[in-house]
Every structure is written in C-alpha cells, then in structure tokens.
Amino acid sequence: MKFSYETKESYAEVKADGRLNMVSAPELREFVSELISDGSTRIVVNLEQAVFMDSSGLGALIGCLKAARQAGGDLRIAAVQPQVKMVLQLTSMDKVLTPYATAEEAFSND
C-alpha cells in the first residue's frame, strides 16, 4: 500500500492506495502520526484507491481518528469503495467513521 498527502486549505488529504491490511495498517498509523505531529490535525483519508480493508486496517483508521481528536482535530474518510463500506457497516463503525462522497465534502460544513 502507498500513502501520499496533500495539504489543502482547511485540512490535509491522505491518499491510501492498495490493500489496507495487517501489513499496511501500521504504515498508515505511522504516516498519519507524523502528519499530526507536524501540525495537521484535520485529516481526510481518501480511500478511492483502497480496494480492500481488513480488521487491522479498520483498527489503524480508528487509531488515527483517536490520535487526530486527541490533538484537537478530527479524521474523516472519503470515496469509500464497496468492500471497505461493507466492513464499516458490518462492524457498525460507519457511525463513528462516516464516509463522505469526496475529500472536499468531508470538512465542508465546519
């Protein structure tokens, strides 16, 4: 899995590309931690290219969410693909990590 980020006006966008699993989960966690410690606490994870997520991947997203909130910000997800959406629904985590259609929309109302 590959990660990249882009700083937008009111948030930082992280693009995750590939499979979010036991191998890549710690990498995402690390990637977002560095962003947060560099001062970006409002983060959108763009999952348009994330074709698969397992429970470790979900754990990493939740870990990132907690870290962002602890730093006074928030973490949101966007462009979620069907399998990832299914995992979020099965685990009821879509109530905590609400998917937004696009990265732009994620922080558009606040």
Add this chain to the structure above:
Amino acid sequence: MNESVLDLQRRDLPALPKGEAERLESLADTGLLDTPAEEGFDRITRLAQKLFGVSAASVSLIAEDRQFLKSIAGNLEVNGPRAESFCTHTIMTPDTLVVEDAEEDERFRTNPYVVGLPNIRFYAGQPLQGPGGHNIGTLCISDQEPRAFNGEQEKVLQDLAAIVQREINVRTDLRNGARIQQAHLPEQAPPIPGYTITAAFRPAGDLSGDFYDWDLVNGRFRFTLADVMGKGTGPAILTATIRAGLRATADVDPASALTTVSRELIDNLARTESFVTAFHGELDPVTGIVTYADAGHGLAHHVPAGAGARRLATGSGPLGIMPGLQWNTHTFTLDSGDALVIPSDGLLELLNENLDELACELAKLSSSDNLSADLDLLISSAGTPTDDVTVLILRRD
C-alpha cells in the same frame, strides 16, 4: 526391545542416549517429525551447503529407529535406519562431531553409507535440542571428499545450528501456545434435547484471534463467537481475556455482559490499538428464544427452516473501540428446523468478501451433519485462508 534397537547394539554403535524415552518425547513435542520441507529450515541448510562448499547440508532428526531429514540441501539424501546414521553418534554429546575422513575413523569405516553410496567421507554435525534440552537431531554437513575442518569452521557450523535451534524453539513455543488455546475451547456441547450444537475452528497460523465458547448456565445455553483484530500471538492472548470476562458475567444478559467486559478492557485494548468483534447470546431451550447482543460482528445469520439465510442486526461497534459504548439486546425465536449460524470474518474473506455468497454457504452449512468436514471442504475449494476461520451452529431439530 524392538529389532532396530538390537540392530544398534549389534553394530557396536553408541548405546542409546540416557533418557531415550524422554528424548523421543521431546522430539515429538517439536512436531517436526515427518512434516514437509519448510523454507524456514531450507534457507539455513542452503546457506550451510554454499558456505562450506559441501555436497549436502541437512537438518536431521533422530527418531526411535530412523533418521528423518526435515531439510536437505544438496544430493546426499540419507533418510535411513538410525543405526547407520552419523547423526545418531552426534546426539550422544553436546559437542560438534567432526569426521574428517570416515575411512580413517574406526566408528565409520564399515558404515554402509561410507562403503557404498553415497560414499560419505567427510561429516560434521552439531546437535539440536528439543524441549527439555534433549538432543533430538543435528544440523550436519557431509561430502564425498575427506577434508580438514578447523576450529573457526566449527564455530560457523555452531552459529548456523543456533539459528536452526531458534527456529525450533519459536515453533515449539507457538505449538505449545496453540495447544493451550485449543484447551480453552469448550469440549462437546452440553446435551440439550431438541438442539444440535457444533463449532469448527481453523486458525490461519498456530494461534488464532478467533474463539468460540459455550456453557449451560441455569438451564440456559450461553454461547459466544468473537474475533480479536489481527491474528497470531497477540490477539490469541486477548481471546483468553475476553473469554474469561464473558464467563464471569454469565449471570447478566448478553448485552450487559458485553458492556461490562468492554468497560473493563477498554484501557488495555486502547493501549494495543486493538478491538474485538463479538456475537454473544443465550438460548432458552424451552421456548427457542435467542437473546443476543452483537458487538460489531455483524455476520450471524438466522436460517429459518427451508428458507434462505437472513443476516441478524448488529448493535454498536466492537468492544474496545470507544469508551462509554453500550450494547442492546435483540431477540428472535429459533423454531423447529431453524438454525443460527455464526461465522468469523475469515470465512467472508475466503468467499471474496461477498455477503450473498456467505449467506448461501451458511445456509448449506446450517444443515450439515459433519460441520468440521463440510467446512474443510468449503475452505479447500475456496483457496488458502489468510485469516482465522471459525463457525458456530445452533440448530433446533
């Protein structure tokens, strides 16, 4: 005394090591005997063969009456009787055995592998230990040409053997862990007239992040299927904790039990950035009413008699995700011919993450008379599972 032991004595080979019975038990405990070649050992024997430039290097295990090569690099394959093996001499002492020229060595000059094919002349072996420190085999190298072997080379062989030893130790430890985890699973379901209860458990590795449990509490059948995030040793430790927590809360309804366990474990789970999905339920065998709470598991299916599988409502998220989460109790009735089928998400992953396919396969499994065999069949036809797979079925006759 069997023939092979007499054989050993007839040849005036070394007497059996002291504590031979314990040694054989130690070998059995490693679980390595008669198992296929594995990369973890093969890469070390390949390295040894190249490093010393010999015809062969092997990890050899000395069983009661034969030598078994767990790993072999090169062309001197000797899976033969123990009595003729060089390594049976090596395991008599903790030291490296070096035979620079077998034809010059009293112990080996008449050995069939020296006199005949593969005509071994040079041999060096370092003992390997099983649990309890018994010498169970060797890392050894051999060649058809005699050669000198100095102290420095001996040290290299010992270092390589130490890597093999570590591989053995880690595996034995995991195997032991798996044995203990298995012992935490419930045995045969309690006999509840009118119901059939079965479960099957297939860890992806030695240790599993899945577990299931059941117990009869005050005439009610209490049951759980849970899945700790990830797989392997860390999650396996957590399964034991969750199981204990849910057993200790058997006097309250399933939703309150989950709420209590989550509250107790939230700090520990948060520290490891882990979470647990669980289906926790209770059946009243008299009425068939199932009371359950679902912590982000979301995969339990009700299969009514003669109908398709229906996925049951999930509740709040997994255990350990957020402080203050509470779970709700749901109920449904298990009528005659109905089944409740609870898989772990390893099965969904195996079925290409396809919920329709999962529902279809669960409906088939729900009427299985041999869940273990049918699940194995399903697993083998779907490919190699990368996650733990567990299925629990509760059927009303």
